[in-house]
Amino acid sequence: MIFLGVNIDHVATLRQARGTRYPSPIEAALVAESAGADLITLHLREDRRHIQDEDVRVMKKLLKTRMNLEMALTQEMVENALAVGPEDVCLVPEKREELTTEGGLDVIRYFDAVKDTTKVLRDAGIRVSIFIDADKQQIEAARDAGAGVIELHTGRYADAQHAAERDAELIRIRDAAVYASQLGFVVNAGHGLSYHNVKPVAAIPEIAELNIGHALVSHALFVGFPAAVREMKALMIEGRQGL
Ligand SMILES: CC(=O)[C@@H](O)[C@H](O)COP(=O)(O)O
Numbered sequence: 303m304i305f306l307g308v309n310i311d312h313v314a315t316l317r318q319a320r321g322t323r324y325p326s327p328i329e330a331a332l333v334a335e336s337a338g339a340d341l342i343t344l345h346l347r348e349d350r351r352h353i354q355d356e357d358v359r360v361m362k363k364l365l366k367t368r369m370n371l372e373m374a375l376t377q378e379m380v381e382n383a384l385a386v387g388p389e390d391v392c393l394v395p396e397k398r399e400e401l402t403t404e405g406g407l408d409v410i411r412y413f414d415a416v417k418d419t420t421k422v423l424r425d426a427g428i429r430v431s432i433f434i435d436a437d438k439q440q441i442e443a444a445r446d447a448g449a450g451v452i453e454l455h456t457g458r459y460a461d462a463q464h465a466a467e468r469d470a471e472l473i474r475i476r477d478a479a480v481y482a483s484q485l486g487f488v489v490n491a492g493h494g495l496s497y498h499n500v501k502p503v504a505a506i507p508e509i510a511e512l513n514i515g516h517a518l519v520s521h522a523l524f525v526g527f528p529a530a531v532r533e534m535k536a537l538m539i540e541g542r543q544g545l
């Protein structure tokens with residue numbers, strides 16, 4: 303079994319482009335759930351470039367599956383998470399100048415803050431995931447910080463320009479997934495995954511969940527949101543079955 307987390311950030315990107323009330327990321331989330339999404343992921347960024355605080359509050363009341371709230375390692379975001387109470391929080395790095403997430407959270411560098419934040423959230427009944435690069439030292443640091451879940455950053459795999467680079471990145475992800483699984487982690491993955499590159503990642507048996515947004519929302523512009531979700535889920539299942 304492999305779960306699909308649909309990230310609806312970029313439905314909100316389209317809304318923010320004009321400051322209208324549409325398209326609604328909340329409507330997109332509910333449609334995605336009805337089409338087979340196993341969870342909804344959303345990233346409340348410090349600069350609120352797409353998802354807004356109200357989106358998170360309202361969505362938490364309406365989702366039928368579960369909410370995976372991505373957030374930076376800040377007091378503001380911790381307080382917001384404690385107030386909303388998502389099932390999952392994923393700690394991600396954030397730079398205001400970045401176009402999108404550029405890498406995994408450096409758990410080693412920010413260990414004390416990660417450990418303290420993880421404890422506060424876990425004590426509130428929230429499952430904590432940490433978005434990290436496929437790196438053994440980062441995996442071990444995430445373990446020592448008390449997280450039970452990691453999400454492996456697949457951006458370098460997705461952005462690889464040559465087959466050799468892509469294959470090398472896939473091996474890194476696979477080896478990291480095996481190692482993290484041996485340490486007892488729930489292992490997820492995401493960033494930059496698309497209809498063209500998802501199957502080899504879905505084929506890694508240690509991976510429990512893929513969080514996919516930009517490519518899925520983009521495809522939905524042409525086929526509709528339900529079909530985009532169904533197609534992605536079908537590819538993931540095919541990948542897991544080695545088809
Ligand atoms: C952590 C990650 O890779 C994404 O889930 C994140 O949401 C990317 O940020 P944008 O959605 O703002 O591109």
Ligand SMILES: NCC(=O)COP(=O)(O)O
Pocket residue numbers: 309343453491492493494495513514515516517
């Ligand atoms: N954590 C990855 C995610 O939620 C979606 O990333 P992307 O598919 O929008 O690149």
